[in-house]
Amino acid sequence: MHDEIQSLADPLKEANEPSSPVVRFDAATPLVMDCGVVLDSWQIAYQTYGELNAAKSNAVLVCHALTGDQHVASRNPITGKGGWWTAMIGPGKPIDTDRFFVICANVVGGCTGTTGPASTNPETGKPWGLGFPMVTIRDMVRAQAHLVDALGIESLFCVAGGSMGGMQVLEWAASYPARVFSALPLATSAKHSAQNIAFHEVGRQAVMADPDWRGGRYLEEGTRPSKGLSVARMGAHITYLSEPALHRKFGRKLQDREAPTFSFDADFQVESYLRHQGLSFVERFDANSYLYVTRAMDYFDIAADHDGVLAKAFTGTKTRFCVASFTSDWLFPTADSRAVVHALNAAGASVSFVELESDKGHDAFLLEEPNLFATTRGFINAAARARGL
Amino acid sequence: MALSETYTNRIDLKLVAEMVTPGTRVLDVGCGDGALLALLAETRQVDARGIELSREGVAGCVARGLSVIQGDADTDLADYPDDSFDYVILSQTIQATRNPRLVLEHMLRIGRRAIISFPNFGHWRMRSQIFFRGQMPVTDALPYSWWDTPNIHFCTIRDFVTLCEVVGAQKERAVALDAAGGKVGVSAPWWFWNLFGAQAVFLLKRG
Structure with missing residues (x-):
């Protein structure tokens, strides 16, 4: 290990x-x-x-x-x-x-x-x-x-x-x-x-709203917009699943607890899952790459070229x-x-x-x-x- | 036709295959599990395409290497350009369409020829079930009760000839098969076909 x-x-x-x-x-x-x-x-x-x-x-x-x-x-x-x-x-x-x-x-x-x-x-x-x-x-x-x-x-x-x-x-x-x-x-x-462009824009704005993004110069300045990229990934991840799949996988089940904590902790399993998805994503993916590649998808329209x-x-x-x-x-x-x-x-x-x-x-x-x-x-x-x- | 024995036992399919000139472009509307397409591709070397409503049918066709699209004859034929096929085939399906006239018109528009096979509701066994039992016919070939049948537009051979006249289709060939699969006498009059043909196969072109 x-x-x-x-x-x-x-x-x-x-x-x-x-x-x-x-x-x-x-x-x-x-x-x-x-x-x-x-x-x-x-x-x-x-x-x-x-x-x-x-x-x-x-x-x-x-x-x-x-x-x-x-x-x-x-x-x-x-x-x-x-x-x-x-x-x-x-x-x-x-x-x-x-x-x-x-x-x-x-x-x-x-x-x-x-x-x-x-x-x-x-x-x-x-x-x-x-x-x-x-x-x-x-x-x-x-x-x-x-x-x-x-x-x-x-x-x-x-x-x-x-x-x-x-x-x-x-x-x-x-x-x-x-x-x-x-x-x-x-x-x-x-x-x-239009809906997919809209989702991508939310993700990009989450990255850019992170102060550690530093106008895109985070690599030079030694920071990482991990919070913003993580939120972008969490939002996007929901769009990759479906309501029945989320229900089957998580329902309203609580995460390692008997009752809600009356706090903003990840009480629900689905919250914990999304947070994990966000955190593991930022370990492996560059935030600016996420901006560029989502933009490439937004611009895609084969018919427009013909x-x-x-x-x-x-x-x-x-x-x-x-x-x-x-x-x-x-x-x-x-x-x-x-x-x-x-x-x-x-x-x-x-x-x-x-x-x-x-x-x-x-x-x-x-x-x-x-x-x-x-x-x-x-x-x-x-x-x-x-x-x- | 010995080769085709390995592909299908259905006489109507073999009859349809005989009507298709080798090396042509063919669209089979309602191609089911792809039996006719496979027969045509192997024995007539056609460029074979299909449309099938059921997901299972399409998946099975693609898995055996056929080019088949999941779609509905009533709605999706409109998307095909004029003259894009040499033959458009509708095998044992016209009685299940919502608008048989529109489907036939699209077939004649998309294809240079249309081939339609269908069960003859005027066959004597059908008539006798209605006449003697007073019930909608249920046969081995058409085993559904009236309340759960996919077949919503039955016609007799005579009825179909009327539709051909209405849409201005020209009959190049017409064959009636008896219940055993034999051809009903070629020179027989229409009333004889309509009574003794269990199913019919028509080769049509635009009038």
């Missing part, structure tokens, strides 16, 4: 010197960002699982969600916990690492080794902070495309992800249709809704799509997935869609959901047959 604690990585160090593989790019391969900034010196941290075949045709790119990272199916060096999608990815799992070469990269704007606000700005030698250019989902995908190039892979067998990961999947299919053989966007949307017509983003696509939503997901409701499916149909794309029954809310895509696994396995296997894998 002691060794385990000793071996935990320092989150600040991980931002620049990740313990996972990293590709560093210079002015020969700049990252051209939607906001107009061109990054001449940037890096992308990633993990891989399984082996790339000789034809380089079995690569699966997994895109992570808002607070995810590249450690999709292996121990996270910062938390010491297992990967965030081990239910889906591994030997014999629906995305089978015995058959496929799985790649997962930290997003641009993130804080676990890909360039973001916690990284050092090479021009100043100090953390980027709010000097970091505003990031979009398309910027994240562009960066991943550079990584895929660097790995010598022309076409990906599949791009998969849920929530913000699903946004990247859709952006991949729209931006690089010839490089995406199959796409698995789960619990996601082609645009961020004359307001979503179907135009997918005209002529040969990619095979499988879209799935969950009945109790009120953050990315089924209607959002249906809008994607309608557009894909209008574009004549090969698309499957299923709304899966679950009371676990938005987080269902990360959890043990046998129907999701069966659907994914069937879709992946059929796509693999079509690709001759």
Whole structure:
């Protein structure tokens, strides 16, 4: 146990010197960002699982969600916990690492080794902070495309992800249709809704209201806006669950006590749970990254990039799509997935869609959901047959 | 048709499959567990797509590698562009739709051809149950009581021909099958089909 604690990585160090593989790019391969900034010196941290075949045709790119990272199916060096999608990815799992070469990269704007606000700005030698250019989902995908190039892979067998990961999947299919053989966007949307932008704004304001945020310069000044980021996480976490799931898990049960204390202690289990979620989050995540990545989701609207017509983003696509939503997901409701499916149909794309029954809310895509696994396995296997894998 | 034996025993499905030109684009509306789509993909090499109402049906179809969307024939056909398929198939489903006329019009708009198979409510066994027992027919093929049946718009072969005329659909082929699955005499008059056909399969195009 002691060794385990000793071996935990320092989150600040991980931002620049990740313990996972990293590709560093210079002015020969700049990252051209939607906001107009061109990054001449940037890096992308990633993990891989399984082996790339000789034809380089079995690569699966997994895109992570808002607070995810590249450690999709292996121990996270910062938390010491297992990967965030081990239910889906591994030997014999629906995305089978015995058959496929799985790649997962930290997003641009993130804080676990890909360039973001916690990284050092090479021009100043100090953390980027709010000097970091505003990031979009398309910027994240562009960066991943550079990584895929660097790995010598022309076409990906599949791009998969849920929530913000699903946004990247859709952006991949729209931006690089010839490089995406199959796409698995789960619990996601082609645009961020007003309600979701609103939730994100509450989270960002909580971070910025913390005096220790220091106008974004907390890393230089040796403080951390832990209270603000923790409140942001607590609020967001509620949106990832559902009323039935909260009721089933906690109800009105009290935390380690027989009766209410008539105080603002965490009397209820659900309060204690949320506080724990908030506190453990700030240990591993950079507050400015949270601002940038939530903003990237807010700006996401594929149709807006295609004359307001979503179907135009997918005209002529040969990619095979499988879209799935969950009945109790009120953050990315089924209607959002249906809008994607309608557009894909209008574009004549090969698309499957299923709304899966679950009371676990938005987080269902990360959890043990046998129907999701069966659907994914069937879709992946059929796509693999079509690709001759 | 020997190959198709491994996919289905249902004669109406085989008959539908025979009507489809190989290598075309096909949409099966109400595709159930995907039996017809799988048959078409394997034996006719079509680009096969489906729509299915039930979550279980869709999950099963996707798990066997078919491109199927969870949706409702009554509401979701409107989202498909004109001429996006060579064939739109409605197999044993039209009697369960809320607006059969609208569904048929959408099928003829989306597809260059429409194939519809349906149970004939004018079959003599149906007529005899109403005539002699005075009750709504319940048969092996249509086992529901009137109060819990999904089938809300039954028609006879004659009735269906009337609908084709109303929407201006042109009949390219029409086949009636008897209860044993055999084809009812090709040159037989309509009244004979309407009495002895247990089910019918129509290949239609826009008039």
